Amino acid sequence: MKLLPLILLLFLSGCRNAWTDPDKDVWINLQDTASTTSKSAPDSSNIIRVAVASMTTPAETMNQYDQLFKYLETRLNKKIVLVQRKTYKEVNNLLKNNYLQFAFICSGAYVTGYADSAFNLFLIPKHYNETHYHAYLIAKAEAPYKSFNDLRGKRFVFSDSISNTGMFYPLKRLSDLKANPDDFFSNVYMSNAHDNSIELVRRGIVDAASVNSLIYEYTKSVYPEKVSNIKIIEKSEPFGMPPIVVSKNINPALRDSLYNILTNMNHDPEGNQILRGLMIDKYIQTSDDEYNSIRKMCTQIGYPTSIANGNNKSLSHK
DSSP states (O other): OOOOOOSOOOOOTTOOSOEEETTTTEEEOOSOEEOTTOSSOOOGGGEEEEEEOSSSOHHHHHHHHHHHHHHHHHHHTSEEEEEOOSSHHHHHHHHHTTOOSEEEOOHHHHHHHHHTTOOEEEEEEEBTTBSEEOEEEEEETTSOOOSGGGGTTSEEEEOOTTOIIIIIHHHHHHHHTTOOHHHHSSEEEEOSSHHHHHHHHHTTSSSEEEEEHHHHHHHHHHOGGGSTTEEEEEEOOOEEOOOEEEOTTOOHHHHHHHHHHHHTGGGSHHHHHHHHHTTOSEEEOOOGGGGHHHHHHHHHHTTTTTSOOSOOOOOOOO
């Protein structure tokens, strides 16, 4: 798949410790970020490294997860260091190389990383009593599009090369039509985050995107103005929830502590308030079989040969 060079690059507003890589044409924070509870560099013998795959921009990730990490720090009596990377693949590689103890990742990244023996499945969030989520195909509300087929000849943005909802699902829909991105769309881009994709559609920089329903609903709840002029033109079949995974070499005692803390947060007033802020009922266990529908979709689209590696340019927004 050929992605066009960047046509617009503006800094995201309100973000700190960010920089622009002129060679990659992308706004990103690649710096390991210690929790705000730490006023000095943590003792390396007393830290836990965690990543949140870039389903949202770095600043929004911190907005969402800062309270959760503080909660874990207090109960584990260790420092939590958030490790941010631009792509899901980079996070998977950190897990495989045992640099991270655990991570919150996308379902597509889970399927590819599990096949690569990068980590073990740990927990999933239960969201409004649901254990599944969807891909939302979105466009501006006034656009005439009513189905995926109506996007022929339009500008489309993907979120990440191994995103389930932001890459695999739209490629599957193209496969259903016996089409490919370069022939079907007029231009294709990569946003590096679902909230970026939503914003690019909102501003009319692209015509459509396929995004994670959890991110869309979170945005609708917290920032309703960002989706006020957007409509959902297609909703996918249900997929297994984006999971929490753990390193294969995680200390068993730490794993047990994390399990006990996370699965009991909903019984603790402070923990339950944090979960509500994340739009999560509770954390639960699940089976790897929940992700078989994604594996089937990957087989249909011919992953990974269907997705180009490297040299992917990115489209950002302010």
